[in-house]
Amino acid sequence: MSKIAVYVDHFGDKVAAASWEALTAAQTLAQGLGGEVIAVVLGHQVDALAQEAARRGPAQVLMADDPALDGYVPDAYADTLMALSQAHDIAVWVFPTTMRGRELAGLTAAGLDVGALPDVTELRVEGGNIVAVRPVYAGKLLAKVETAPPAVVTTRVRAFPAAEAGDAAAPIVRVEAQVDATGQSVQSLGFSQAAQGVSLTEASIIVSGGRGVANTNKVPGDEKAKAQKGFEMLGELARLLGGALGASRAAVDAGFISYDHQVGQTGKVVSPDLYIACGISGAIQHLAGMRTSKVIVAINTDPEAPIFKVARYGVVADLWDIVPELIEVIKARGLAKNA
Amino acid sequence: MKIVVPVKVVPDTAATIKVEDGRVTWGDAPLVLNPWDEFAVEAALQMVEKHGGTVAVVSVGDEHALEAIRKALAMGAKEAVRIHDPALAHADVRATAQVLAAAVRKMGDVDMVFFGRQAIDGDTGLTPMYTARALGWPFVGLVSAFPEMDPAGRTFTAERSVGEAKQTLRAPMPAVVTIAKEFAEPRYPSFMGIRKASRAKVPVWSLADLGLDAPAAKVRWPEITMPPKREVKVEFIEGETPREIAEKLVDKLIEAKVL
Numbered sequence: 001m002s003k004i005a006v007y008v009d010h011f012g013d014k015v016a017a018a019s020w021e022a023l024t025a026a027q028t029l030a031q032g033l034g035g036e037v038i039a040v041v042l043g044h045q046v047d048a049l050a051q052e053a054a055r056r057g058p059a060q061v062l063m064a065d066d067p068a069l070d071g072y073v074p075d076a077y078a079d080t081l082m083a084l085s086q087a088h089d090i091a092v093w094v095f096p097t098t099m100r101g102r103e104l105a106g107l108t109a110a111g112l113d114v115g116a117l118p119d120v121t122e123l124r125v126e127g128g129n130i131v132a133v134r135p136v137y138a139g140k141l142l143a144k145v146e147t148a149p150p151a152v153v154t155t156r157v158r159a160f161p162a163a164e165a166g167d168a169a170a171p172i173v174r175v176e177a178q179v180d181a182t183g184q185s186v187q188s189l190g191f192s193q194a195a196q197g198v199s200l201t202e203a204s205i206i207v208s209g210g211r212g213v214a215n216t217n218k219v220p221g222d223e224k225a226k227a228q229k230g231f232e233m234l235g236e237l238a239r240l241l242g243g244a245l246g247a248s249r250a251a252v253d254a255g256f257i258s259y260d261h262q263v264g265q266t267g268k269v270v271s272p273d274l275y276i277a278c279g280i281s282g283a284i285q286h287l288a289g290m291r292t293s294k295v296i297v298a299i300n301t302d303p304e305a306p307i308f309k310v311a312r313y314g315v316v317a318d319l320w321d322i323v324p325e326l327i328e329v330i331k332a333r334g335l336a337k338n339a
Numbered sequence: 340m341k342i343v344v345p346v347k348v349v350p351d352t353a354a355t356i357k358v359e360d361g362r363v364t365w366g367d368a369p370l371v372l373n374p375w376d377e378f379a380v381e382a383a384l385q386m387v388e389k390h391g392g393t394v395a396v397v398s399v400g401d402e403h404a405l406e407a408i409r410k411a412l413a414m415g416a417k418e419a420v421r422i423h424d425p426a427l428a429h430a431d432v433r434a435t436a437q438v439l440a441a442a443v444r445k446m447g448d449v450d451m452v453f454f455g456r457q458a459i460d461g462d463t464g465l466t467p468m469y470t471a472r473a474l475g476w477p478f479v480g481l482v483s484a485f486p487e488m489d490p491a492g493r494t495f496t497a498e499r500s501v502g503e504a505k506q507t508l509r510a511p512m513p514a515v516v517t518i519a520k521e522f523a524e525p526r527y528p529s530f531m532g533i534r535k536a537s538r539a540k541v542p543v544w545s546l547a548d549l550g551l552d553a554p555a556a557k558v559r560w561p562e563i564t565m566p567p568k569r570e571v572k573v574e575f576i577e578g579e580t581p582r583e584i585a586e587k588l589v590d591k592l593i594e595a596k597v598l
């Protein structure tokens with residue numbers, strides 16, 4: 001019986017939660033196409049990850065545990081997935097649309113010479129075809145796309161509910177890594193500077209700052225010094241709420257904060273439950289990255305700012321007056337998720 | 340060294356995109372070089388400035404693709420080719436990649452292909468991987484720097500972000516890469532560059548020129564629609580003091596079950 005395989009994306013010992021969302025999407029495909037869902041875990045010393053995957057509902061977990069797979073090695077990973085496709089009769093691969101997920105999905109689809117449906121938000125089976133909906137033109141339009149299996153699908157982060165962990169554990173089967181013996185492929189030389197905190201795309205709460213963050217007389221110094229203090233304050237609010245810190249491109253371009261934090265058409269596309277935009281005007285390229293957030297709060301001194309057109313709650317005021325009070329209220333009411 | 344940059348023309352990021360009679364329209368908004376491809380052109384120019392060689396751009400598309408090609412030429416690319424064939428009307432990403440791979444082979448002696456991260460119309464970001472596999476070349480995604488680029492030794496190292504950390508990779512040449520925004524701000528074309536680009540004759544290749552049959556699309560796009568309008572009416576939170584506003588806002592967020 002052919003299988004639907006889910007790639008479990010992780011870095012070090014932390015699984016990208018979107019992998020469990022991909023598992024849910026895979027179950028939908030299995031119901032429509034027939035066949036069972038399996039999870040695939042690659043890496044070094046990934047026993048615990050494989051065990052976690054085993055409790056989230058797959059029929060089986062394939063695990064390649066090899067020092068040569070330590071960290072993330074794109075070619076060795078892609079080659080291993082290719083080998084598994086054949087050996088385990090995998091009809092459809094489902095990846096979460098994380099950085100690594102997208103890269104491996106592309107390499108796998110190309111290597112297998114099959115069609116790919118990237119970054120889908122809905123998925124079903126019609127007449128034996130995989131039919132999906134995906135946002136295009138930065139979410140301004142929705143495209144229905146379809147392909148026949150064998151195929152590769154990637155699921156947009158936070159578009160599907162995560163498969164819950166249960167008590168029953170699926171069997172874990174060890175498989176071989178495909179490691180390049182000739183040294184002709186891409187080799188990883190190592191990693192540096194691990195980023196900290198909650199990942200922006202996976203966060204359920206995001207506090208974002210724009211150029212307005214630098215606009216205050218409450219702290220001394222030049223614009224950059226003010227902005228740095230401002231982003232520290234927004235970061236504190238994000239941390240208390242268990243969320244992540246975002247920014248507009250104007251804030252990134254001005255050097256207030258690093259590009260990893262940029263939300264928008266040329267940054268990250270996010271869809272949290274709560275998005276708090278502070279001192280962001282709401283340019284169309286910014287909205288493209290956050291307009292599907294469930295609840296948007298805008299804090300802006302300009303009542304005409306376009307951000308208020310997508311916001312559910314608006315505060316026309318100086319963010320430097322409001323944010324410190326929000327921090328105090330959240331602490332005082334015991335709503336802080338982190339001390 | 341010779342670097343090829345595949346470029347795509349797209350509606351401007353500020354365009355209002357709509358579907359009318361099942362077709363995508365963007366009013367009188369201009370068509371521009373895909374913003375992500377600007378970074379790839381910039382990176383390629385920097386590499387040949389350092390190591391010698393030329394940058395060539397290639398675009399699969401109708402005459403509108405000239406907008407993208409001319410911008411890249413104005414920035415400093417020396418060669419360009421456009422690929423157009425009626426048989427490519429329903430090409431999917433995989434088919435486009437096969438065409439690009441054939442073009443790279445035909446151009447000859449290509450050391451590297453620098454892609455943009457994704458095209459802001461289809462937003463797929465998969466053309467680069469398909470092209471790499473079609474060429475049988477290694478692939479490195481989202482490069483922010485090349486600490487080493489050694490065309491004579493046929494190898495390079497690349498730095499890129501994997502989200503949680505920065506990764507350094509080594510790969511042999513020729514190779515396919517995508518360039519990330521962190522690489523460098525794209526330059527503005529010079530006045531001379533713009534003049535030269537506006538006069539450039541851009542050759543057009545057909546599938547026959549590439550020795551290809553019409554590639555069959557595996558992915559179909561039967562329908563494209565406008566997303567349902569989100570009926571949000573902003574509720575302004577007011578109060579005598581910032582504290583009062585903060586209290587009220589927190590009440591609302593608890594009510595909306597997001598805190």
Ligand SMILES: Cc1cc2nc3c(=O)[nH]c(=O)nc-3n(C[C@H](O)[C@H](O)[C@H](O)COP(=O)(O)OP(=O)(O)OC[C@H]3O[C@@H](n4cnc5c(N)ncnc54)[C@H](O)[C@@H]3O)c2cc1C
Nearest residue numbers: 210211212248249250264265266267279280281286301319
């Ligand atoms: C090709 C292209 C791609 C782009 N991609 C992106 C992208 O990915 N993401 C992105 O964000 N942008 C992107 N942009 C840029 C975008 O067009 C805007 O320039 C940018 O989003 C503006 O950022 P901002 O809202 O922080 O700044 P501004 O537009 O300057 O707005 C600042 C806001 O802060 C308010 N303000 C000022 N002081 C205060 C205060 N003390 N308290 C409260 N409010 C205050 C002001 O009223 C104003 O509304 C892109 C542009 C192009 C051309």
Ligand SMILES: Nc1ncnc2c1ncn2[C@@H]1O[C@H](COP(=O)(O)O)[C@@H](O)[C@H]1O
Nearest residue numbers: 345346398399455457458463464465466
């Ligand atoms: N029609 C095309 N012609 C040339 N290059 C293209 C074309 N479509 C996509 N590309 C390249 O592939 C990258 C990724 O595009 P996509 O996979 O369509 O998101 C772009 O940034 C371009 O560098």
